[in-house]
Amino acid sequence: MLLEISGLTSHYGRIQALKGIDVTVGEGELVALVGANGAGKTTLLRGISGVQPVSAGTIRFDGQDITRMAPEARVQLGIAQVPEGRQVFGPLSVEDNLRLGAYCRHGTDVEADIKRMYAQFPILKTKRNQPAGTLSGGQQQMLAVARALMSHPRLLLLDEPSMGLAPRLVAEIFRIIETLKGEGTTIFLVEQNAYAALAIADRGYVVETGQVVLVDSGTQLLANEKVREAYLGQ
């Protein structure tokens, strides 16, 4: 397994946001984790990236225990995250955002990668010199994905990439995620949009209040009565 999380807990002061999470992601897999508002999805992804302290449990990446590793060391190992709410660097240009995505690679072939991103996301090329903050929500999301890809990740963490986007753009974002999977990228996708996420996932997890309540293949979860009731509104 590329990513193995076991018994992970995390607190905000006295509030326990994660209550012993077990999750695995295999090489080349697209794993979706769905859950309602406040279930702990963002906390989990931040824990994996090392920007949220965890109180117990372990995170292993490619066999190595990274539970206490500094965030930058994890990026160097190949863990990249597209954070919730996109979080592009608003005052900096689109191109500078991409360069910072490659910050950990110390300048090797960055220009070639930027060209590749422009080929994959032509709109970013058009806007290359504009401040990222002036882009529309959908464009910012593409930039956030491209910025994460600039680090050549072995594992891509996506936190609600469809949040706040118009339906047409949501479809486009999920198409991009499928393309990335097709190219062999390992993806851990966190979503409130359970239907779209499970539809493209190899496997899925359902979390409620900091705990995993269901694990199955994407298609099985989509067909599951409880999931349909709670998350698909059917």
Added chain:
Amino acid sequence: MFAEFLQYLLSGITVGAIYALAGLGFAIIYNSSHVINFAQGEFIMIGGMATSSLVAAGLPMWAAVLLAVLITMLVGVALEYFAVKPARNADVVTIIIITIGASIFLRGMAQIIWDKESHSLPAFSGETPIHLMGATIVPQSLWVIGVSFLAILVLGWFFNRTLFGKAMLATAYNRLAAQLMGIRVKRVLTASFGMSAILGAIGGIVVTPITYTNYEAGVMLGLKGFSAAVLGGLGNGMGAVVGGLIVGVAESLGAGYISSAYKDAIAFVIILFVLFFMPSGLFGKRGTERV
């Protein structure tokens, strides 16, 4: 009439350049940590005092300048390491109070290492005044203005053209996202204190031949730099430069046309005015962000 005005303007721009450098120092640290570093003025003092004593000890001017800048930078980095970093979980107000404490400590140390006397430096290229449309300017003023201008250009280049400069801006704007890019935000914090100290030292060194310096010279300069930063909009680098020039010129015109007794009061009137009527300053946050 015009000659008199020009005279005030030139001396205003000269001190304004120093305020601009101090204001930039405030802006850089504020951006990376949201801390207002009230020891900024002490960097200016240490730059001047160290150079003066190293020259007195027989070092050539260039070596004394380099060493003094290096010493001041180390003081800045040490301030961050020993005073600010241990309190990183404290709220910002606490950290600001820590910097005030540090400024008192640094003044005390300066008094022990040096003394309470006034110190000077020889002017870099003589004292023969240059005449300009009826006004006169000492060559050192041109050094002050030129060196400050150069420092600002280098800083602009650093932030706009180097990857680490961009990483500093990114960290200032969004710390979490910066961490997710693998930027070591601790290193950014250290760098911001080091850079602010260098700016202060440079200002302190070039202005010492004109104004002289002593262990508490940093107090006023720091406060003026702070008014410059507030006037320009805290955290806005270009704003701090413009703010510095405005404070310097306003002060010089006020001292010339009203009374030199009010010279220092003018900067504080500006601070109060800005805080009451335009808290985000002249160039406060621009709205380029879309949610």
